[in-house]
Amino acid sequence: MRRALEHIIATMNQKTPLSEFLPYQLSITSNAVSGRIALEYRQRFGLSVPEWRVMAVLGDSGPLTQRELTQLTLMDKVAVNRACKVLEERGLAYRRPNEQDGRSHHLDLTDAGTRMRDEIMPLALEMERRLFSNFAREEVAQFRHLLERVRGEVKDLDADDIDSGNFGVE
Numbered sequence: 825m826r827r828a829l830e831h832i833i834a835t836m837n838q839k840t841p842l843s844e845f846l847p848y849q850l851s852i853t854s855n856a857v858s859g860r861i862a863l864e865y866r867q868r869f870g871l872s873v874p875e876w877r878v879m880a881v882l883g884d885s886g887p888l889t890q891r892e893l894t895q896l897t898l899m900d901k902v903a904v905n906r907a908c909k910v911l912e913e914r915g916l917a918y919r920r921p922n923e924q925d926g927r928s929h930h931l932d933l934t935d936a937g938t939r940m941r942d943e944i945m946p947l948a949l950e951m952e953r954r955l956f957s958n959f960a961r962e963e964v965a966q967f968r969h970l971l972e973r974v975r976g977e978v979k980d981l982d983a984d985d986i987d988s989g990n991f992g993v994e
Contacts (some may be wrong), residue, residue, distance in 0.1 A: 850974075861951055868947075869940060870914075874899055874907035876944070879916065879933065883941040887930035889922060918939060 842848050858873050865871040871879070877897045882888060885896070885971045890908055902965035908931050911917035919929040933941060956964050 857939045864947065869944060874903045877909055878904065878907045878911060879941050880931050880938060882931065887932040889930060
């Protein structure tokens with residue numbers, strides 16, 4: 825029994841491939857940050873992460889269709905749909921017909937939604953400031969730049985090359 829326990833502890837202390845896998849590290853870091861921030865939104869304003877993301881994007885972009893919201897937030901369309909529905913039910917957002925496409929609607933913030941977003945943004949920015957307070961300004965700028973580069977690389981990543989065994993081959 826003791827030998828098995830020692831083996832488990834030794835294995836746990838070793839670096840696993842997953843711990844070195846950057847997409848995994850990005851995911852768990854994002855979840856940790858989003859989860860901590862979401863706790864504040866939920867406690868103070870009764871908002872979930874998807875609801876806040878939709879509000880933030882609408883506040884920045886103005887009226888959008890749910891398809892556009894899905895594309896901009898990179899959230900699942902079911903999560904976007906659910907968030908939009910909750911925001912409408914709470915009187916924080918409203919739909920109006922899309923004049924260019926009669927099959928869809930534009931979602932926008934109501935005055936109450938805009939006021940709530942304007943109340944949350946300073947809190948969100950303060951949380952961001954605290955999160956990165958031990959980083960140099962240059963490190964934060966470099967981190968933003970690297971994240972933008974990763975997002976750009978994701979757009980260019982061709983999964984067919986991975987499946988075919990040609991990944992990385994020119």
